[in-house]
Amino acid sequence: MQQIYLDNASTTFPKPQAVADAVYQYITHAGTNISRGTCATTTEDLVFATREQLCRFFGGEDSKNVVFTKNITESLNIIIKGLLHSGDHVLVTAMEHNAVMRPLQQIGTELTTDNAPTDAITFSRIPCDADGALRLDALPQLVRPNTKAIIMTHASNVCGTLQPLAAIGSFCQKHNLKFIVDSAQSAGVVPINMQEMHIDALAFTGHKGLLAPQGIGGFVLLESMIDEITPLIVGGTGSLSHTEHPPRFMPDKFEAGTLNLPGIAGLHASLSWLQQQGIDKIRTHELTLTQQFLDGLQQSEAQNLLRIVGKRNCRERIGVVSISTDITDIAELAFILADRYAIATRVGLHCAPNAHKTLETYPTGTLRFSFGWHNTAEEVNIALQALKEVLAHGL
Ligand SMILES: Cc1ncc(COP(=O)(O)O)c(C=O)c1O
Incomplete structure (x- = not known):
């Protein structure tokens, strides 16, 4: 894979x-x-x-x-x-x-x-x-x-x-x-x-x-x-x-x-x-993927499967998106995304403990997805689909 x-x-x-x-x-x-x-x-x-x-x-x-x-x-x-x-x-x-x-x-x-x-x-x-x-x-x-x-x-x-x-x-x-x-x-x-x-x-x-x-x-x-x-x-x-x-x-x-x-x-x-x-081109690309991801996440959020941590739109943000969930342990979720779907993410406190206190995700932390110049819309769809499958149907 x-x-x-x-x-x-x-x-x-x-x-x-x-x-x-x-x-x-x-x-x-x-x-x-x-x-x-x-x-x-x-x-x-x-x-x-x-x-x-x-x-x-x-x-x-x-x-x-x-x-x-x-x-x-x-x-x-x-x-x-x-x-x-x-x-x-x-x-x-x-x-x-x-x-x-x-x-x-x-x-x-x-x-x-x-x-x-x-x-x-x-x-x-x-x-x-x-x-x-x-x-x-x-x-x-x-x-x-x-x-x-x-x-x-x-x-x-x-x-x-x-x-x-x-x-x-x-x-x-x-x-x-x-x-x-x-x-x-x-x-x-x-x-x-x-x-x-x-x-x-x-x-x-x-x-x-x-x-x-x-x-x-x-x-x-x-x-x-x-x-x-x-x-x-x-x-x-x-x-x-x-x-x-x-x-x-x-x-x-x-x-x-x-x-x-x-x-x-x-x-x-x-x-x-x-x-x-041109960094404008790269920024536009990353934010397009980020908005696609946020839109998909909002559907899952409406079903109480997860919470988007931070802004729900692309105004004043970069392509870094964190989520939390009560459905399962986020470290286990990250492991399943890596193991079953080959999706690399990062989980935990990301070396910023006080940021999590501000965002009310301390001490568990968040599961973080971050997009780059090389990612594609198809990859974003696969990540959304994988999250939905795991959260809706259990680990
Ligand atoms: C906001 C911020 N500051 C500092 C650092 C530290 O970067 P480096 O490990 O390259 O020194 C990071 C790395 O994740 C970061 O996200």
Whole structure:
């Protein structure tokens, strides 16, 4: 049986052929390091070109402020731990992934009504409604004199809800807050422009909507952020080798150690592919499938077989749909979809426990279906039919 891959929110699959070809080409025919050898120029050109692509893609100011990491988790750790100091307060949403929450919990503590402000790093959560949408009306009361930044995800990896980045960016600009965005689920599917949306630091991961291999990610900073962040990792950069002190210039300030160059080759190819296709075309395709799926699910919901978690239409969302059901254990349901129908999904809390508290699906979690550029209407129909069969007729 041919696998139906509906787990693109975990990682997109398949990647365009051009991506695999580019990784192969790099390993077989280029293969050099950068800034560290006499034959490095071809690879240096590739890395420079990829920074330029990313800077244009995300509306950054200068390609030297594009930093490569291994994934968005590393990017967010660098930004959060390098930016915040004792006494700082930040705002996050009630829908964050652990890539934001765990670094924050590691260095800070949640501000509640019963713990007085201290010289610790503190954070508060911006409430979201039952569909996961941030409540803009709740923002002004949460800002304190020591609030430094809003750190938040653009799109929920649990229910697909998109947050209004431009409105929040304007709010940040007005209140002199840094705006840090986790674009894990939206980059490559929803247009993002840092300068237009007043985003000071944009973290990205390569292996989801950007269609690159696993192990390559990064972040883009506005110039005004560079001196604000202390690097988490320092070491050899191939530059300023006469000194044991790390360089302060970009991108070397944040890029110690050898980069994932095959990953950058793949990312370069995937960004070119995305540009050729146009992300609007990909987004339209994914949302058409998502609406088809939501329409089919609503019939089952009307029969009390399941609950759609999050928005029931495609306004302000991406192609990530979660369901819950009282009829059976969702882990078992996911197993049957995989085993009997070869449908790949993801089940559980998806590394975002508080999002489930917001959506009232904690602690069981949800069964998540996520669509990508390669999925078809026929695959969506098969998934709907499989769900109906299992839920209506038992396991
Ligand atoms: C919203 C969000 N943020 C961060 C991450 C972490 O991504 P990575 O594992 O590539 O660091 C994910 C991955 O699922 C995510 O969905």
